[in-house]
Amino acid sequence: MTGFRFDLFATDGAARLGRVHTAHGPVDTPAFMPVGTAATVKAMMPESVAATGAQVLLGNTYHLMLRPGAERVARLGGLHEFMNWPGPILTDSGGFQVMSLAKLRKITEQGVTFQSHIDGSRHELTPERSMDIQRLLDADITMAFDECTPFPATPEQAAQSMRLSMRWARRSRDAFAEREGYALFGIVQGGIYPDLRAESVAALVATGFDGYAVGGLAVGEGQEAMFAVLDATTPLLPADRPRYLMGVGRPSDIVGAVLRGIDMFDCVMPTRSGRTAQAFTRRGTVNIRNARHQDDPRPLDEACSCPACRNYSRAYLHHLVRSEEILGPMLLTWHNIQYYQDIMRGLRAAIAEGRTARFAEAALAAEALGDIDPL
Amino acid sequence: MTGFRFDLFATDGAARLGRVHTAHGPVDTPAFMPVGTAATVKAMMPESVAATGAQVLLGNTYHLMLRPGAERVARLGGLHEFMNWPGPILTDSGGFQVMSLAKLRKITEQGVTFQSHIDGSRHELTPERSMDIQRLLDADITMAFDECTPFPATPEQAAQSMRLSMRWARRSRDAFAEREGYALFGIVQGGIYPDLRAESVAALVATGFDGYAVGGLAVGEGQEAMFAVLDATTPLLPADRPRYLMGVGRPSDIVGAVLRGIDMFDCVMPTRSGRTAQAFTRRGTVNIRNARHQDDPRPLDEACSCPACRNYSRAYLHHLVRSEEILGPMLLTWHNIQYYQDIMRGLRAAIAEGRTARFAEAALAAEALGDIDPL
Numbered sequence: 001m002t003g004f005r006f007d008l009f010a011t012d013g014a015a016r017l018g019r020v021h022t023a024h025g026p027v028d029t030p031a032f033m034p035v036g037t038a039a040t041v042k043a044m045m046p047e048s049v050a051a052t053g054a055q056v057l058l059g060n061t062y063h064l065m066l067r068p069g070a071e072r073v074a075r076l077g078g079l080h081e082f083m084n085w086p087g088p089i090l091t092d093s094g095g096f097q098v099m100s101l102a103k104l105r106k107i108t109e110q111g112v113t114f115q116s117h118i119d120g121s122r123h124e125l126t127p128e129r130s131m132d133i134q135r136l137l138d139a140d141i142t143m144a145f146d147e148c149t150p151f152p153a154t155p156e157q158a159a160q161s162m163r164l165s166m167r168w169a170r171r172s173r174d175a176f177a178e179r180e181g182y183a184l185f186g187i188v189q190g191g192i193y194p195d196l197r198a199e200s201v202a203a204l205v206a207t208g209f210d211g212y213a214v215g216g217l218a219v220g221e222g223q224e225a226m227f228a229v230l231d232a233t234t235p236l237l238p239a240d241r242p243r244y245l246m247g248v249g250r251p252s253d254i255v256g257a258v259l260r261g262i263d264m265f266d267c268v269m270p271t272r273s274g275r276t277a278q279a280f281t282r283r284g285t286v287n288i289r290n291a292r293h294q295d296d297p298r299p300l301d302e303a304c305s306c307p308a309c310r311n312y313s314r315a316y317l318h319h320l321v322r323s324e325e326i327l328g329p330m331l332l333t334w335h336n337i338q339y340y341q342d343i344m345r346g347l348r349a350a351i352a353e354g355r356t357a358r359f360a361e362a363a364l365a366a367e368a369l370g371d372i373d374p375l
Numbered sequence: 376m377t378g379f380r381f382d383l384f385a386t387d388g389a390a391r392l393g394r395v396h397t398a399h400g401p402v403d404t405p406a407f408m409p410v411g412t413a414a415t416v417k418a419m420m421p422e423s424v425a426a427t428g429a430q431v432l433l434g435n436t437y438h439l440m441l442r443p444g445a446e447r448v449a450r451l452g453g454l455h456e457f458m459n460w461p462g463p464i465l466t467d468s469g470g471f472q473v474m475s476l477a478k479l480r481k482i483t484e485q486g487v488t489f490q491s492h493i494d495g496s497r498h499e500l501t502p503e504r505s506m507d508i509q510r511l512l513d514a515d516i517t518m519a520f521d522e523c524t525p526f527p528a529t530p531e532q533a534a535q536s537m538r539l540s541m542r543w544a545r546r547s548r549d550a551f552a553e554r555e556g557y558a559l560f561g562i563v564q565g566g567i568y569p570d571l572r573a574e575s576v577a578a579l580v581a582t583g584f585d586g587y588a589v590g591g592l593a594v595g596e597g598q599e600a601m602f603a604v605l606d607a608t609t610p611l612l613p614a615d616r617p618r619y620l621m622g623v624g625r626p627s628d629i630v631g632a633v634l635r636g637i638d639m640f641d642c643v644m645p646t647r648s649g650r651t652a653q654a655f656t657r658r659g660t661v662n663i664r665n666a667r668h669q670d671d672p673r674p675l676d677e678a679c680s681c682p683a684c685r686n687y688s689r690a691y692l693h694h695l696v697r698s699e700e701i702l703g704p705m706l707l708t709w710h711n712i713q714y715y716q717d718i719m720r721g722l723r724a725a726i727a728e729g730r731t732a733r734f735a736e737a738a739l740a741a742e743a744l745g746d747i748d749p750l
Contacts, residue, residue, distance in 0.1 A: 039694065043701040045682065068669065068694045076672055076690050084686040294443065297451055307420065311459040315451050319414065319443045326418040326701060 004140075004183040004210055006242045010352055014234065014261040017351040020211075020242050022088040022140035023181025024080060025055065029242060029263035030347050032254065032340045033058045033090060035271060038067065039083040042271050043329040044337065046085045052306070052334070053341040056088040056140075058266040061133050062097030065123065066116045070136040078138030090266075091139035093130045093172070093187075095165075096215075096247070099148040107147065109164070127171035135177050143213065144172035146187045151219040158191030159199075165189045166203040173207050183210035185244060191216060192225050194232035201236040212237045213244040214262070218253070227256055234261040251280060251343055252367045255360045258347050270340045274333030277321045279308075281339065284369030286314075288332065293318040306338035307331065379515075379558040379585055381617045385727055389609065389636035392726040395586075395617050397463040397515035398556025399455060401430065404617060404638040405722050407629065407715045408433045408465060410646060413442070414458040417646050418704040419712065421460045427681070427709070428716040431463040431515075433641040436508050437472030440498065441491045445511040453513030465516035465641075468505045468547070468562075470540075471590075471622070474523040482522065484539070502546035506559075510552050518588065519547035521562045526594040533566030534574075540564045541578040548582050558585035560619060566591060567600050569607035576611040587612045588619040589637070593628070602631055609636040626655060626718055627742045630735045633722050645715045649708030652696045654683075656714065659744030661689075663707065668693040681713035682706065 003021070010017040020027040034041045034049055036057045041049050049057070059079055064070060076082050079089055095112075098105060102114035102123075111126030130145035146165035149158055169186050176184045186209035190196030204212060214233055217226045230245070237243055244264035245257050254265050270280065277289040281301035286293075288300070296314035304310075308317065308331035320328035343363060350359035378396070385392040395402040409416045409424055411432040416424050424432070434454055439445060451457050454464055470487075473480060477489035477498075486501030505520035521540040524533055544561050551559040561584035565571030579587060589608055592601045605620070612618055619639035620632050629640050645655065652664040656676040661668075663675070671689035679685075683692065683706035695703035718738060725734035 038698045038700060039691070040698075040700045040702045043705075045702070045705070047682075067698060068690070072670060072690070075670065076688060082688070082691055082694075084691075295447060295450065307422075313451060313457070315443070315447070316414070316457055316459075319457075323413045323415075323442060325413060325415045326704060327415045327420070329701060330418075330420065330705070 004181050006211070006240065008240065012351045012354050012356040013259065015258050015347070015351045015356045016261055016263055017348055018242065018263060020088075020264075021181070022056075022183065023179070024086060024088045024140050027056045027088055027264075028348060030254075030258045030344055030351075031056060031264050032344045033264065033266040034337050034340075035060075035266055035268045036083065036085070037268075038063045039073070039079060041333075041337070043275060043326075043333045044271075046083065048334055049085075049337060050087065052338040053345060054337060056090060057085055059089055059091045059137060059139065060097055061091050061094035061130060061137070062101065062125075064091075064137060065094065065125075065133050066118055066121075070133040074136040074138070080138060088140040089138070090141035091134045091137055091143065092246070093134070093143040093145040094125050095130075095146040096148045098125055109167075111145075111168075127168045128175040131172055131175040131177070140181065141183045141185060141211065142176060144169040144184065144186050144209070146189060146215060149189055149191050149216045151191065151216075151221055153191050155193050155196070158189075158193055159196055162189040162191070162196050162200050166200060169204055169209075170207050173209070185209055185211040185213050187213040187215040187246070188233060188237075189216050192221055192229055194229070197229060197233045198236055201233060205238060209241070211242040211244060213246050215246045217245065218248045218267075223253060223256065226253070227260065230257055230260040230262065237261075250367065251340070252364050254340075254343065255347065255363050259356065259360055270336035271333050274336045275329040277328070277332065278336075279332055279339075280336055280367075282366050284366060288314060288317045289321045290318075300335060301339070304335060304338055304342070306335045308335040379556050381586070381615065383615065387726045387729050387731040388634065390633050390722070390726045390731045391636060391638055392723055393617065393638060395463075395639075396556070397431075397558065398554070399461060399463045399515050402463055402639075403430065403723060405629075405633045405719055405726075406431060406639050407719045408639065408641040409712050409715075410435075410641055410643045411458065411460070412643075413438045414448070414454060416708075416712070418650060418701075418708045419646075421458065423709055424460075424712060425462065427713040428720060429712060431465060432460055434464055434466045434512060434514065435472055436466050436469035436505060436512070437476065437500075439466075439512060440469065440500075440508050441493055441496075445508040449511040449513070453511075455513060463515040464513070466509045466512055466514035466518065467621070468509070468518040468520040469500050470505075470521040471523045473500055484542075486520075486543075502543045503550040506547055506550040506552070515556065516558045516560060516586070517551060519544040519559065519561050519584070521564060521590060524564055524566050524591045526566065526591075526596055528566050530566075530568055530571070533564075533568055534571055537564040537566070537571050537575050541575060544579055544584075545582050548584070560584055560586040560588050562588045562590040562621070563608060563612075564591050567596055567604055569604070572604060572608045573611055576608060580613060584616070586617040586619060588621050590621045592620065593623045598628060598631065601628070602635065605632055605635040605637065612636075625742065626715070627739050629715075629718065630722065630738050634731065634735055645711035646708050649711045650704040652703070652707065653711075654707055654714075655711050655742075657741050659741060663689060663692045664696045665693075675710060676714070679710060679713055679717070681710045683710040
């Protein structure tokens with residue numbers, strides 16, 4: 001087991017090519033982390049996720065503490081063993097989901113009390129309990145416990161929320177059990193306000209973290225506002241630590257954020273889209289449920305190496321979706337994860353070769369095509 | 376492409392070890408055919424189905440004629456190409472599903488008219504149209520079009536139904552387009568009445584088929600009555616042709632039928648059970664949803680080589696089922712298909728070595744355990 005470390009190999013403008021070393025192996029950056037909310041990347045075998053090139057998964061503290069329970073996962077050998085994913089795992093802190101999913105939330109300086117959305121049982125999350133849960137899950141990368149600032153928020157609301165998160169970040173740091181190869185990331189908050197973001201960065205850097213996440217984005221502010229926050233924030237972050245943009249996003253969001261110096265991403269979009277018949281392709285986003293695919297013998301994406309594209313026609317995928325067959329979500333999820341990993345691989349190669357801007361342009365053009373007949 | 380052929384290698388009592396050669400490859404018998412109703416074995420990649428040792432799939436004429444349509448499948452290269460299953464495929468004739476699923480059925484000497492259960496559209500199935508559809512699907516083994524005799528049925532009802540099926544079998548034979556490596560099977564009917572079964576066999580043999588199926592069983596008559604029908608029927612069937620017991624069954628049904636000279640089987644049980652948290656194991660049938668599995672670190676079945684058993688605990692499978700994660704049906708279906716294929720492989724080895732009765736005893740003892748704590 002080696003220590004947690006971030007190697008920065010090359011830059012191209014603000015874009016960075018690097019590698020994060022964790023207790024369970026390396027992650028080449030820029031990296032996209034498929035979301036494994038409840039200890040599974042929905043509709044995929046973990047071997048298949050790995051086959052796409054994904055090196056790290058995201059797990060959800062909120063979901064896992066409620067079911068099957070963090071202590072149970074620990075007794076069963078930790079999350080890697082439990083879900084058969086031997087590679088690195090990052091867990092979020094529960095702060096975001098507790099605000100978006102739980103019932104009867106009550107926030108105090110101490111933490112958050114809430115009712116489970118599954119069975120109504122009462123629970124408490126504090127910075128200390130969140131650290132404990134993530135340790136029990138055996139997360140390679142633990143996220144500091146933070147409050148999810150609502151959007152929209154006034155400068156006063158955003159400041160108050162951010163400062164609470166900074167005090168919780170300090171308590172997270174104090175409670176985090178140091179282990180060789182394991183890391184704790186702080187989360188920059190402050191809404192859409194550059195001065196609050198700067199204050200948040202300063203507070204986190206003063207505390208000191210192994211990596212820095214940008215939180216509270218992709219909550220409705222739009223891509224332009226999100227990029228403006230990144231433009232104001234990433235230059236302030238320590239260059240020698242990985243940077244993670246939480247919950248983002250569409251391919252164009254990711255490409256734009258890499259151009260602004262972000263190294264890590266997670267989003268439910270590729271997996272959720274796979275379960276709703278949406279496929280990302282090099283020739284635009286495709287709704288395979290659309291009747292115009294019913295006789296189409298062509299693959300979803302000729303340049304893709306996933307089984308959905310290698311072995312099946314659009315007509316077949318359309319048939320699976322119309323027939324509500326489980327193989328539909330299985331194949332489309334696999335494809336979308338492959339597409340996202342291909343973009344990340346493409347970005348890494350482009351950064352190494354100093355042609356990131358050109359790569360980004362092509363990737364954005366593909367997304368802009370939308371669901372039209374592409375060939 | 377070789378011609379359709381059945382090699383009989385060994386017998387042990389009435390049990391037979393053989394191999395069926397089809398246009399798309401061989402099938403070792405006794406064989407279990409996973410059901411791929413709508414051009415997919417539900418919740419499985421075809422590569423995974425093949426990995427269990429399955430060599431032949433069953434497709435459903437009724438479902439496929441309604442969606443996506445037989446002509447469409449033909450334009451897309453046939454069912455093998457459409458669903459990425461390069462091996463042999465047997466299709467049923469539609470006779471059974473039209474009686475169990477379709478609406479407003481009307482049966483005449485000519486055939487059956489009905490309304491689709493999907494969209495209410497009107498369709499007709501006749502022996503000639505059924506042969507045409509199965510040819511369009513490119514089935515290696517085509518089943519004669521028959522009427523599904525209701526159960527219970529009086530001797531008069533069973534006789535009338537069987538004789539209609541025999542006339543339809545003759546028309547199926549006449550309409551079947553002979554192709555190298557492709558086969559047409561007749562279906563013995565006659566309910567639970569030995570004399571009617573004998574009359575049916577005589578009629579089919581007089582017409583002449585490449586294989587013979589026993590139909591109209593597993594419809595509520597019980598295992599004892601089913602075995603009694605087999606005891607009266609299989610000795611009458613030509614020894615040099617494969618024998619297929621349709622829609623059967625639990626492992627004990629299959630083992631008992633092999634002891635009575637049956638070579639081929641299909642059933643939705645392993646796949647359907649996999650979607651309802653039921654797993655067949657060497658230590659009894661397990662309902663993995665049961666709370667007693669929630670902390671169990673042991674595999675579902677220690678002796679099984681499938682991914683569900685190699686890589687996961689009962690606790691994890693329980694968690695997936697409780698969380699309604701798609702990976703639950705994926706893994707449990709894989710396991711059940713593996714279990715069925717392991718039984719067939721075990722039966723083939725036992726027949727070759729003249730110890731079929733002993734193997735059968737052990738297999739039946741495992742099933743009899745039921746859902747108890749097995750270790």
